[in-house]
Each structure stands twice: as C-alpha cells, then as structure tokens.
Amino acid sequence: MLQISKKVEYGLIAIRHMALQTGGCCTTAKEISDRYQIPFTLLAKVMQSLSRSGLIIPRQGVYGGYILTKSPANIKISDVINAIERVPQVALMQCETETEDSCTISHHCTIKSPLLKIQQTINNAFQTMTLQEILY
C-alpha cells in the first residue's frame, strides 16, 4: 500500500532520462528500456500514456521517438502520476473514488473528512514537487 506503481516509476525514469538528453531530436522507447532494463513493451505503453496526456510528443517512423514538451521545472510529479494511473486523482480513501451511495458504510463512516487532511498533504507533495528535483 501507498506504493508508486512500476508504471509510474518507469514513467518518471523515462521523463527524467529525456530531460537529461542534450543533443538529438528524439528519444526512443527502446533506448530507455535498454538503458534501465525496463521491459520494452510495458515501457511503450507507458510512453503512450504520457503522449496522450501531452507531456511528450510521439514521432513515428525511422528516427522517430518522443520529444519532451516542457522543461523539467514545469512538470509536476502529479502530472506523471495522473497520466499513467487509471484513477485520475491521488485518492487516499477509496470512498473518494466512488459515488456516495456505492459506499455501503457512507452513512456510518465518520473518518472520511478528517482523513482528507492527510490526502491533501500527499496531493500537495506530488503537486509541489517537479521533475527538476529528481534530475540529479
């Protein structure tokens, strides 16, 4: 529990790698998977997620790859998480991800709102920290 998934981990590694690239146009998924020993097909999926969210731009064909669209300082950790994870927001309590009446104990559960404080703290941490901070 409370662990970052492999996909997010791979995504962070990939974007960090791209941010450190100086010359050249594109970074390929293969390049990253080789460098960090990440399963290629899985990384490819992650890259697709990052593309869909606009963090990177894909370029197909020979000499293709991916291009980082922002500077590391402008990419929040939460951007990467949200691009990859299925649950859009960083939800701490499961209640938060469901409709009110789908929670069978919603009328009993009295710990929701207080725990939101913790969630807020975590959300804040991910939204405050940028890729810049994990470069070196």
Added chain:
Amino acid sequence: MLQISKKVEYGLIAIRHMALQTGGCCTTAKEISDRYQIPFTLLAKVMQSLSRSGLIIPRQGVYGGYILTKSPANIKISDVINAIERVPQVALMQCETETEDSCTISHHCTIKSPLLKIQQTINNAFQTMTLQEILY
C-alpha cells in the same frame, strides 16, 4: 494506488469508536461490525493485529472484548497502519522494501533518493496526525 486499504480503514474506525465509548469496560468486535456494517470475521482479524501491536488489549470470554490502551491523542495514524499492514513502514518506492541487489535496476535507478523526499512527507503526515484529530 496510494489508497489506504480496507483493513486500515476498518482499524481506524474501530479505534475511533472505542475512543468515543464513555462507559463500560470492553468493546466487542461484533458491536463495531454491526454499527459500521463491517464484515465481522475480517474486523476480528484487524482487531487481532491491533492487539498484537499493543494498541488494544483483548479480553476473552463472556463480557469480553477489547480495551483501548492509550488516549486518542497518543495514537498516531502510523501506529494503526503499521499494526495492520504487512509492510512495516509506509514505503513509497518498491525498492525500499527490498534488498539492494534484488532490485534489477538499482544501479541504473537514479530516482530513488529524490523520491524519498515525498515519502518523508507522507510518513511525516501519518506520524504527526493522531487519532484525536479524527474523533469529531
């Protein structure tokens, strides 16, 4: 991801419930499971975990139940989490829970230590917040 598990949720509810009890000696698992519609057998397991960690004391037999050993202000959220979850500390990166050489990318992985900052923030949130804060 980054969600508190049902077990921890149930544990928090249970301890909070006990803290709010004024009279009487013991609170039974059945009482709590009825009140909050929590599966009894599962809650019983959670209570056992809480017992083993010393947060509550079990009392068997008729009129048995559990007794809270500390005041809510002296119970940290992390106490409850650690009592219930298998991973002792709130680990953010999976690397942290494994030995160095079991991580196949440890010599490539360069994002570990920076992300520890986030983990520290989360740890801190759970260690700072007490049960007192979720009573009302």
Added chain:
DNA sequence: TGAAATCGGACTATTTAAGTCGTAGTTTAA
C-alpha cells in the same frame, strides 16, 4: 520496398486485497 519506430487493443500471469470458514481456546453466569 523494407527497416525502424509508434499505436492500440486483447490477452495472460502474477500478486495483492478482501473476505470466508472451521476449529480451538477462554471466560463467566446460571
């Protein structure tokens, strides 16, 4: 045209979470 790249969906396997079941042990009151 062919090699090298992404794209996307379906698929499988593994792991974790959630919940159940059965049996044993303890205490107390009638």
Added chain:
DNA sequence: TTAAACTACGACTTAAATAGTCCGATTTCA
C-alpha cells in the same frame, strides 16, 4: 459444569489490481 459469548489463528477462496506479453496496424524515411 455446561452453555453462551467472546477472542485466536491458520487455511482457504474469491475478486481485483498490477505487471507484463503479443500481435497486427500505421507511420516514416532511406
């Protein structure tokens, strides 16, 4: 002393999420 009302504990099942694979298609460029 026996039945009721509890906890204790491990094995088990089920459900869901994660991790990873596979394949056919598309794009690009030499």
